[in-house]
Amino acid sequence: MSFKTFTVIKIFVVIIMAGLVGWAVVSGNALIPIPVALAALVILLLFRRGVKEVVVDERIYSIAEKASLVAFRVFGIAAAVIGATLVALGQEVVPEMEPIGFTLSYAVCGLMVIYYIAYTCYKRKYSGKK
Amino acid sequence: MARARINNQIRRLRFDHGEMTQEELANRAGCTRQTIIALEQGKYVPSIELAFKIARAFSVSLEEVFQYEE
Numbered sequence: 001m002s003f004k005t006f007t008v009i010k011i012f013v014v015i016i017m018a019g020l021v022g023w024a025v026v027s028g029n030a031l032i033p034i035p036v037a038l039a040a041l042v043i044l045l046l047f048r049r050g051v052k053e054v055v056v057d058e059r060i061y062s063i064a065e066k067a068s069l070v071a072f073r074v075f076g077i078a079a080a081v082i083g084a085t086l087v088a089l090g091q092e093v094v095p096e097m098e099p100i101g102f103t104l105s106y107a108v109c110g111l112m113v114i115y116y117i118a119y120t121c122y123k124r125k126y127s128g129k130k
Numbered sequence: 131m132a133r134a135r136i137n138n139q140i141r142r143l144r145f146d147h148g149e150m151t152q153e154e155l156a157n158r159a160g161c162t163r164q165t166i167i168a169l170e171q172g173k174y175v176p177s178i179e180l181a182f183k184i185a186r187a188f189s190v191s192l193e194e195v196f197q198y199e200e
Contacts, residue, residue: 054156054157054160054161054162055162057161057162057165058161058176058177058179058180059164059165059168059174059176062174
């Protein structure tokens with residue numbers, strides 16, 4: 001199967017999934033989207049295996065790495081600044097803002113912890129020391 | 131520090147190998163055609179592994195494909 005065929009199939013699967021999820025939301029059934037999303041994922045993975053040509057290579061991974069780093073930095077800085085501002089505002093002006101500010105701040109802390117763990121693991125993996 | 135640059139002869143080598151298509155080279159090297167295009171335009175520097183694969187696809191040494199200039 002060519003990548004173009006896979007892309008067409010992917011679009012169809014996403015349209016069907018979006019339709020089913022939309023219908024589930026309208027009908028008030030919150031449990032349907034989960035199996036639908038899982039089924040779509042499995043179907044796409046099965047079709048993905050049928051693609052023989054190289055779709056993802058080191059250049060794509062390199063681009064993804066750079067994009068991830070930019071996203072990490074932008075989100076980290078923005079969320080930290082907004083979080084601190086909301087906490088300050090919550091304590092002085094609008095009390096409702098405080099939990100949102102704390103949530104954002106904790107999210108940044110969690111992100112930093114994940115980054116530190118991943119960095120340490122990769123540093124050990126690619127270190128020359130025994 | 132002076133900016134180093136890695137040039138390549140991929141376009142010329144493709145021509146020398148019977149006008150090998152970018153698609154064919156990509157298949158032989160195990161990468162996408164977009165990567166070959168980016169390499170030929172000097173927009174992307176490959177990993178050592180991909181560089182070796184490209185050199186092997188042309189049956190030449192690495193230095194014949196890639197040149198390091200300071």
